Structures are given as C-alpha cells and as structure tokens.
Amino acid sequence: MQIKKVKSIKRVERDIDYTYNVKVARNHNYFAKDKLLKSLPILVHNCDDPHNVKEVESDVSRIETILWWDEVMSTRCNDPKRSARVIIMQRSHEGDLTGHVLSKEGVDYVHLCLPARYEPDRLLTRTPLDFKDPRTKHGEPLCPERYGDKELGELEAELGAYASAGQLQQRPHPRGGGMFEVHKFAIKDNIDPAQIAVAVRYWDKAGTSALDADSSTKRTAGVLMYYMKDKSFVVADVVKGKWSSTIREKIIRQTAEMDGRKVRIWIEQEPGSGGKESAEGTVRNLAGYSCRPDRVTGSKEARADQYAAQVGVENVTVLRRTWTSEFIREHESFPTGRYSDQCDAASGAFNKLFKTKRAGTWGKRH
Template identity: 30%
Template sequence: MTPTESTPTKAEIYAACRLDFGTFARKCYECLHPGEPLKDNYHIDAICYQMDRVRDGDNRNLMVLMPPRSLKSEIISVAWPAFLLGHDPTLRILVASYSQDLATSIHRTFRKLISHPEIQAIFPVFANKAAKDTESETHLSEGGFRKAVWVDGGVTGQGAHIHIIDDPLKASDADNEAVCAKTAEFFDNTFSSRTNSPAEFRTVLVMQRLSEYDLAGHFLKRGDFEVLKISAIAENDEKIPTGPGLFHNREAGESFHEAHYPLEELEKRRRTMTPRAFSSQFQQNPAPLGGGLIDLSKFKRYETPPKVWDDRFISVDASSGADSKSYDVILVGRISNGRLYVTNVIRKKLSLYDLLDMVLEADAKYDFDRMVIEKTANGRELITGILRKYAGREDKLIRYPNFIQGITPTGNKVARMEAAMIAIAAGKVLLPKCAPWLDDFEAELRAFPEGKTDDQVDALSQAVKYFDFFMNDPLNRDIQGWPAYPKVK
C-alpha cells in the first residue's frame, strides 16, 4: 500500500456494493461463507456483467450454462434478487426449480443473506419487518417479493416482473422425453403467464446441461435467448465478455477455473464419468445416448479462411419438402493447399422454390466454382432449376466445366460419415474457431447418429467426399460419371 492509499471504510465498501453488482455478489459470498476465502475468477465477472445487462433492459432473455459448483445459482438466484429488491423493493421475482425441496433450499439461502447485518447495512430495506416471510416466500412491506415455485407445485397468486429458472430438471429425468416435454410446457404456458408488464418482463435460466431434451435445449430452439456458456475445458479459443468492452481471452484446453477445478482434476472426472455425462454437465454439450461417432477434437481450427483458394464450392443437402421434418442445408467450403475449410453453414426449412432462390443468392454473393448437390428427391429438381436459371451463362456452365457436381449417396449415413472421418482425422478438414452457426453445427455432429436431425452431417460428409474427389482429380470430371448438364426441356 502506498502512502497515499488507505483502507476503505465500511461506508465506502457498502456504497460500492450498492453501485456495482459484482462487488455486491462478492460481499454476499463473504456473508454466506464466513472464513472461506472466495476463489475469484473471470467467470464471476462474466455472470455479473450479463445480469447487469438484464437489469438495464439490454437483454430480456438470458441463459447461463456452466459446470456444477461454479456459484452460478448463488449469484443469480440469491444475490441478484437481493440486489434488485434492495434498489427497488416493489419488484416481484419468481424463482422456479424442479422440486419443492430445491426451491425452498435456495430460498432459505436468500433469507439467510438478507438477514445478515452487513447486507441490511447495504440495503436498509431488509432491516424492516417483512410483510410475509416463509420457507418459500419473502414479501417486503413495499409490495415486492421473492417467491420460490416448483414444477409440480403450480404457480398461483400475483404475477412477477422477473422470472429466474434455476435447475428446472432432475438429472434422472434428463432422457425422459415425456418429462422434458411436460417441463417445457409448464414453463412455456403456466409459468410464463405469471407476468407483470409483458413488454418489460425478463427471464433468466441458469443450469448445467443434462441432455438435448432439457429446458435449455428447448429454449435454444426458440432462438430468443442470449447465452453465456462456459465449458469446464475450453474446446476452442474464446473471448468471454466480462464488462462493457472487456473480455477474458481463453485458450483451447484451459480449465474454466484453475484454482477451483484444476485441469488435472477435470481430466480425472472425464475418465471416471461416462463421456456423455461429462460432455453434458461439464462441457455444456449434451449428446443423446448412442451419439459420439464424430470426434470434434479431430477437426483443425482456423482464425480466418485463406484468401487464395483452389476451389470454392457449396454442398447442398435438400430436404424432401417444406413440410418434412428435415432441413435444407447449404455448407460453404473452400479448398486451399490441400485442406478443406468450412466457412459457413446455412440451415433452414424451405420450399424448393425458396431453396433455389437461396442457392442463387449465395452464388451471386460468393461466385462459387462448383455446386455439389445430392441427387435425391428435391436435389434433382434443384439441379434442374439451377440449370434453367443459368442457361447460356458463359461465366458458369461454359467457363466451369461440370459446374454442378451431382452426387448419388452410397451406403448409409453412418458409413458416409465414417468415410469422411478419415480426412478429418488426418487434419485436412478445418472449422472456424468462432462463428454464429458453429454451436448448432457442432451440436448436431456431436449427437450423430442418434440426434433428432442429421442434415448438416449429410452436407459435411458430402463436402468431404467432393474434397477427396477434387484432390484426386483436380480437373473435376463429374462424380460417378453423371452428366454435368442434363438436357433441360
């Protein structure tokens, strides 16, 4: 300490706690765990920053996915409601869990916190006698409350401004699709109906992943949640926001919290747990039973794709129609110096007409050298549509012999992907370290062959097949001898 510095007074510390949620959350830990020094870490800053954004209205739907024992519940379900109510004692907060025992246990921790003398000194509102204080509800005299609810208990009474969902599914029910569907229905319909001011209503889900059917998976499909996901061991290089304009740079292979979970300990857990359990609970990457054919660690990674390439193409896996359960997928690939770079993946449910438009728009933007299209069902119709649109185009059909590469799939999906794994394991197929589409793409690969969808897998195996063909025959005669340009009537 320099001569000009001095130890902050209690009044200054309490003032800082009122101003900054990160400071307050650390004070809460001190009050709840006396004599246990906090093993501070960047992930606490990351959580607190996201909670500030929710409070300020910058984000109304947040999902926090982290390994067990990372303080996520204590920060979000205990400290944050206290901070909110300390500033606005009229706020109404519902906190839901899968069982009564868990919900009331978390609420007891909240009651313990707000009864602590230091928390009452920071927020004097908690020193006043509560209008109601039970094992599941604490109501302030100003009208605000924190109320614990659980899935089987229903939700009655007043609505809320903020919903916190903390551990909504029991681990033993993770693979029970009926229970998972019932849980999703509860939160979609019953729980979500208990709202005040719908235009300003906010929801926070905090949990560790359990399966592809869990509530996080359900909300991810909706697409209206921002996600803070931190895996126990980084699978890629990451930049994790910890404040406005601030980031923690995390390298692939790092433990998320070396002081609490040393890498050696995490590797020990990986060996003693089933691969699926570790991937779900610690890596936040659930895979279904039977998944795991594709080892993501075999993919090389790149920061930016090469600016010079030998071939730029798309691999298209067309669905059987907009009403089918499958998706249309366009995978953009770039072959450079003997390697295949996957640069973009587009996955949508489209009509054949819309898929044709999307392919043509993508080609207008990127000017592909080749189009690789599966010759089944809508794939053949797509090829015919492209040929009609490009009839007479010297820059495509004449300039590039065999511009359209039609592939007739052989063998089943598993066999085709196993064949593709040869090039992947040899380090010849690269994925980006970061991309908006990457999480969904990797999730499907990780779940294959037992996942609900496999269209992106098909587009990838097809792209790798074309890559192998190109490397062996760069003049690009048509694959399997199919005429490149069938006569268009």
C-alpha cells in the same frame, strides 16, 4: 388436473426494496420490487432443473418439457415488459430445454454458462447481469471451497466422460466429439484463390432432428468446400436457416449466382418419391449451373467417415467467419447432436471432391 401446494411465501424488506418468494413444487415465482420502479413489481418465473437426468434420453419426456415451457410457461407473465423467465439447469442433452431456447430465432435469451472447470475458449458469462467469470487458468474449479481439483476429479471419474461433459461442463457431449477431433481443424482468415483446384457446394435440405419441437420448417444447410492444389480441403462458406420451401429455393438459387458457374452443386436426395421430387425440383431451379442430385446410401456416420479421417490428420481448414464457431460445435457433437445438417452437407461436399480426386477428373464434368 394436478394441483400444486404452495410451500411458503416470504417477504423481505430492505428500505424500499421488497421481495416476495412464492415457492411451489415445480418452480419458484419471484415478485421483486425495484427501487426505480417503486410501485411496479417484476415477476420472474424461475424454472429449476426442468429435466430428470434419468429421463432426458427419452424423446417423449424431453419434448414434453419443451412443450410445457413454450405453450404453458410462455403465458404466465402478466406484464411481459417487466417480467422474465429464468431457466436454471445443468446440460444433459443437445436437445434439452437450454438447447431448445438457444436455438430459437427472434427470442432474446441471456445465456450465463458456468462450467465446473474453466475453459478460456467458452466465455459465456459477459451478460447484462454485470458478472464476469473471475477465473483465468484452464481447468480452474468453479467453487474450490466445495469442489477442488481432488473432489472434481473423483466426481468426473464416477460420472464418466459423457455425464461430466454435460452436468459439469455444460457441454452435453465429451470434449473433442465422437467422430471429429475438432481441435485439429485449421482456422485461417483467407486462402489464395489461385490454389483452388475444384469447388463444390453441397446442400442438405432436411437437417432438422425429429426432436425439434418447432418442426414446422426444416433446417437447410449448404456447405462450400474447396479441394486445393496442395491436396488439402477448405470449408469456405456455410449458408443455413429454417425457410419455407419457396424461400429455400430462392436462397439456393441466389447462392449459386454468388458462387459462380465454376462451383459444382450437389443436392442430397432423401429416400422415397418425395425426396426424389424435391431434389429434382432444385436441379430444375438451378438450370444453367452444374447441379445434380445425390442419392445417398448408408448411415450419416458412414458417409462422414473419410471426412472425419482427413480432419484427424489436420488436412481440413475452416475459414474464420461468423458461422465458424457453430459449424465446429456441430461437428463436436456429431452424430448425437440436435442438428447435423452442416456436418451432413460438409461430408457430402468432401465425398464429391474425394471421388473426383480419385478419378483424376479435374476440370471435367462428371
């Protein structure tokens, strides 16, 4: 058993406020006494830089840290009603500890994000902490007294695009993404339904990365995409979630009923007998609808190539909905991000529309 020595214990008294700081090798435990609580201390577990940047690319090392947080630190709060766990870290991977906790459902984390250079479109500082980023100009340094434009520029050049995106901007992938130029997505509130030529809903039923520590259920995503009469493409709807197989099939069926019979449905069929049985089971579940399994081949990057090209020439529109921001963020980190199910489903829908377009079979079943 590993034993960590206590480095120091400090007590600070200001009127009736008391703060005890017990410092150990891996984390700091703060016991804070609030004026209003008076006799009830608040225990804060402060986890500082849980990942070693040199080891964060290791699946084993990363998952080990996540399991430590979930299975060890989750039991360290003696009074959950008045205790808190705090993670202080730089982003170094999509699947790091911050990425893990932000993706968890049913857990209320407050996310305070302070990128080294200000990005107006990433306002992640309005929290119960009553703090608001005072910066207003794009690219403005966080702490110009220490790192001004010159110093930040030198550091960015030394770190490179990938490390700068994570360690400085708290976005663990270069801005603009790898395959997808996400700034070229057109965003609209609505479209004219009369201009829709063909509609496809494509389902990816196995979009959870193996890096997900909570892999008891896999994330499913279904993307509805239109091919328009002006030869453009529109991402109209995204349904996604982690469900058991029974609930998933009910949601897929319910979605088909809401989409209507004019929407063609495709189900990604993964390699192997299990993938075939799963896809065929969904097709049977959607009896009465135009639904077929899609036996995919090649890498996900290859399958997304033509879709990414259309995004690059500004020929893909995404409707402004509650799911839009996450949809675009996933494209930004594709193909190295933690999740790829929305991108996989979108590229699948695009490929089916594109093949139909090339074959000139509008209005026909294929």
